[in-house]
Amino acid sequence: MPAAPKAHKAPFLKTAILSVGIVATMGAAHAEDAPQMKDAADPFAWLEAVDARQSLDWVRAQNAKTETALAATPQFKQLEGDIRGILDSNAKIPGVEKIGAYYYNFWKDAQHQRGLWRRTTLDEYRKAEPTWETVLDIDALNETEQRADGEKWVWHGASCLKPAYERCLIALSPGGSDADVTREFDLTTKTWVKDGFYRAQAKGGLGWIDQDRVYVYTDFGAGSMTPSGYPRIVKEWKRGTPMSAATTVYEGQADDMYIAAFHDDTPGFERDFANRTLAFYNDELYLRGTDGKLAKIDAPNSANKSVHKEWLLLELRDPYQAGGKTYASGSLIATKFDDFMAGKREFTTLFAPSERTSLSSYAWTKSHLVLNVLEDVKNRISVLTPAPLSDSKGEWKREPFVGAPTLGTVSVGPVDEDESDAVWMTATDYLTPTTLAIAQLQPGMSGKQPEVLKTNPVFFDGSNNVVEQHFATSKDGTKVPYFLVKPKNLKRDGKAPTLLYGYGGFEISLTPGYSGSVGKGWLEKGGVYVVANIRGGGEYGPRWHQAALKANRHKAYEDFAAVAQDLIANKITSTKHLGVQGGSNGGLLTGNMLTQYPDLFGAVVVQVPLLDMKRYSHLLAGASWMAEYGDPDTADWEFIQTFSPYHLFDAKRTYPPVIFMTSTKDDRVHPGHARKMAAKMLEAGKDVTYYENIEGGHGGSANNAQAAHMSALAYTFLWEKLK
Secondary structure, X not given: OOOOOOOOOOOOOOOOOOOOOOOOOOHHHHOOOOOOOOOOOOOOHHHHOOOOHHXXXXXXXXXXXXXXXXXXXXXXXXXXXXXXXXXXXXXXXXXXXXXXXXXXXXXXXXXXXEEEEEXXXXXXXXXXXXXXXXXXXXXXXXXXXXXXXXXXXXEEEEEEOOOOOOEEEEEEEEOOOOOEEEEEEEOOOOEEOOXXXXXXXXXXXXXXXXXXXXXEEOOOOOOOEOOOOOEOEEEEEEOOOOHHHOXXXXXXXXXXXXXXXXXXXXOOOOEEEEEEEEEXXXXXXXXXXXXXOEEEOOOOOOOEEEEEOOEEEEEOOOOEEEOOEEEOOOOEEEEEHHHHHOOOOOOEEEEOOOOOEEEEEEEEOOOOEEEEEEEOOOEEEEEEEOOOOOOOXXXXXXXXXOOOOOOOEEEEEEOOOOOOOEEEEEEEXXXXXXXXXXXXXXXXXXXXXXXXEEEOOOOOOOOOEEEEEEEEEOOOOOEEEEEEEEEOOOXXXXXXXXXXXXXXXXXXXXXXXXXXXXXXHOHXXXXXXXXXXXXXXXXXXXXXXXOOOHHHOHHHHHHHHHHHHHHHHXXXXXXXXXXXXXXXXXXXXXXXXXXXXXXXXXXXXXXXXXXXXXXXXXOHHHHHHHHHHOOOOOOOHHHHHHHOHHHHOOOOOOOOOEEEEEEOOOOOOOOHHHHHHHHHHHHOOOOEEEEEEOOOHHHOOOXXXXXXXXXXXXXXHHHHHHO
């Protein structure tokens, strides 16, 4: 990230859908023959012209230098091949989603670079080698539908209409950008619906209401998009009519962030909602009546609001006073939805945080609510059962989830929340390949172990490694957890090549996970791998996130530096052998490590980053992150400039070697950030490497080949600098 805004799907706000749309950031500057832009204050502003010939010529020249310096050796080719083999492995767990009677999977491998959407039955899925039925082949689609611009389609997902599951709305992105198109697909014939619903390339989406109606939020023309480049208007669109005839459901204000609507198709509890996102952590939810009128759900804007069957759940980011009680920030509270809309304010507390715990997630099944709690960045799962609908004052029953590991990362989600109490459970850690199990939630679940269905292969030799958790002390005395993956017999002589990874933003937690690429590219060579759980993330809930917002952003960087200092003090490594890596908001993090703490590190990897914090809110989706960083066009600039790497750079200082990596097709975080920073440092004669993938979007790559190449470049750069 930085994160895309959430577009919400019924029955509750559970799915972060990739935001989508066209944003003309620089107007004519995107044209192939755009002239060089002159800016006395910023001599590298011309590199913000994403597709201008001059910009791309600069990019290709830098890419060629990087390929020559890093990618020409047999060792690089071997590593790239190893990572590609991991990504293409047919032995990986094919994650599935139940849609009707079938279990669907989107799959990429060496033969299917862009991927297959395919399906099978649960009985088949239990087999070591299931038989799959292809539903849509994206590679074949790219062959038959060659775009005039030469871009190839990248899968963005499907939404299928209950209960028949005969029609789907499929999103496809050109080249991997957030901007995509939506097309209607017939699951029975496995063909596109002639004259079906179609949304042209833009940020936004389509969502089913019924067979003949959808909600559409997209680029309707001048004035219909927010300053962040997302939809400002949502409409109801009827089949057989032009989109221009769609009726407006809700129109946001000019400075809002994202407007959407969705239909809750839970049997017996069908409802419609409109959602107004003013900014991150600030949204309003409205119930749409059969007459089209909207009734606001009068809960705090900062709370995550979800409606499921008869229940309203509020996940609080700030303290909330209701019914004569105060509920703590970080709590999950529940009440009957109809009672709340009638003015009653009596809640049941389902979770309240402690100093060591936070709510990671929650998920409904047909009869239960599964809570996933982080305790010092370790998952703890419990199952809650609400009282029957007829019992107005009944207590929620709470039981432990049986069979979940106590270490590593555990996630639990419903198989079919409308039809069953079955759940998927995945478990993993840095040295243990991911397992996928299925479990049936029943009263008195003690002793009923989950059924393991799939296990990922061992992609690297981690037998000589061990995982530890430590705590560093930050500048203000805060204890900051971090995970350390190291050889069991590591000599504490300060010579181990060590890679420190972090993010620290948007309330996103970094929990342990098995990565074949990290294993092959780093651990198997004898390197030490460290993940820092710094403030700005969500490891300890809203308080951990809010501690590093805006003027307090420096606390995230102090936390990260404290972890680096702890590694050096304990002689795990030393400055010349310590590298850092981060992407997006993590790229801003490592950009600040580069400019504020250059004496701590021997090499720095900065991926799809924000770096020019004076310009960020004017580039692509940047305006949507002002709740996180502040508004640089106001007095906020006084503190924002203290963490703007582009402005902190001093040509007179000595900096460690750095590689900047980004994507031309990233339409969330503008590639101009990385381009300009690299150019500025190169002009000053610094040790700078640059690589920009022409495809890929914010994820950096559009297929496994590109992903393997990008990873191999980063690990090769780091190993050469730190060994």
